[in-house]
Amino acid sequence: MPELPEVEAVCRKLRRDAVGETIVMVRVERPAVTRPQVPTQLAVESTGAQILAVERRGKNILLRLSNQRTLRVHLRMTGNLVVIPDIRFRPALVRAWFELGSGKGLVFEDPRVLGKIHVYATADVGSLEGDVGVEPLSEAFTPALFRTLAAKSRQPSKLFLMDQRKVAGLGNIYAAEALFRARVHPEKPMQRLRTPVVDRLYEAIDGVLREAVESAASAYQMPGVASEGEWFPVKVYGREGEPCAVCGRRIKRIAQGGRSTYFCPGCQRK
DNA sequence: TCGATCCTGTAG
DNA sequence: CTACAGGATCGA
Numbered sequence: 001m002p003e004l005p006e007v008e009a010v011c012r013k014l015r016r017d018a019v020g021e022t023i024v025m026v027r028v029e030r031p032a033v034t035r036p037q038v039p040t041q042l043a044v045e046s047t048g049a050q051i052l053a054v055e056r057r058g059k060n061i062l063l064r065l066s067n068q069r070t071l072r073v074h075l076r077m078t079g080n081l082v083v084i085p086d087i088r089f090r091p092a093l094v095r096a097w098f099e100l101g102s103g104k105g106l107v108f109e110d111p112r113v114l115g116k117i118h119v120y121a122t123a124d125v126g127s128l129e130g131d132v133g134v135e136p137l138s139e140a141f142t143p144a145l146f147r148t149l150a151a152k153s154r155q156p157s158k159l160f161l162m163d164q165r166k167v168a169g170l171g172n173i174y175a176a177e178a179l180f181r182a183r184v185h186p187e188k189p190m191q192r193l194r195t196p197v198v199d200r201l202y203e204a205i206d207g208v209l210r211e212a213v214e215s216a217a218s219a220y221q222m223p224g225v226a227s228e229g230e231w232f233p234v235k236v237y238g239r240e241g242e243p244c245a246v247c248g249r250r251i252k253r254i255a256q257g258g259r260s261t262y263f264c265p266g267c268q269r270k
Numbered sequence: 271t272c273g274a275t276c277c278t279g280t281a282g
Numbered sequence: 283c284t285a286c287a288g289g290a291t292c293g294a
Contacts (some may be wrong), residue, residue, distance in 0.1 A: 002289085003288055003289095004289065005286075010288085059289080074289080075288095075289085076288095076290070077287065077288065077290095078287080078289095079289095079291050080289085109290090112287085114289065116290095162289090164289090164290080171289070172287090172288055172289085172290050173288050174288085176292045198287090237288085259287090259289090260286080269294085
């Protein structure tokens, strides 16, 4: 599920459901999801603490605790972090869970076990900076900054957009959608884009993410699992072979960095 | 900068 | 059975 819009939706629900709760008990079913990978550490460092606030940095969820600790949760490909009404009735594939003072449960589900829960001293979370670039929905993300980042990078545009150290939060879907909207070829080196095109890409990122946050937030209020593309009208992602809504040419799929990239060969030229 | 790797589930 | 999955990291 999780690119920036979905992670943001998860955060909003946690602010509603988890902030103010106290962690009564912690259970780690799969130590692989914890960092440090000592299964007891998460419990030792978070039991008894109150959840004070929920923040988001890129795709990272930060749970601020009352004991000077912060839990950094990364959902990776298939993770989810939700509050359930009764900790006794846990969904399948829960890899770690927290019993809350109210009897509710905060559960980390993750079929592929790729996600991570990392315990930090709150003072050390600043070490995230450096690995996580500018927040694309913040005021810090300006056309000027984006031009500067672009000018410094020879990466293909798609890989650049997915590089969390540059702009934090885009993943495989929204990177492809932003490139389509801006009519940029996914293999085009960033450095070689003309300034008006860089600016167009900037606007596309902003627009795609704002629209997706909007609809993800409402989709996530609904019970049940909304799935890929159900709430966001994807134009190219996953649409190999289908006609482009703009020009009618068939959407192509190529591989970049071991991932699939979808694009329209008519609208997005090199 | 590329490929392998972490894991498991699901679609074809 | 194989291919592939909305992510990131590590070593070559």
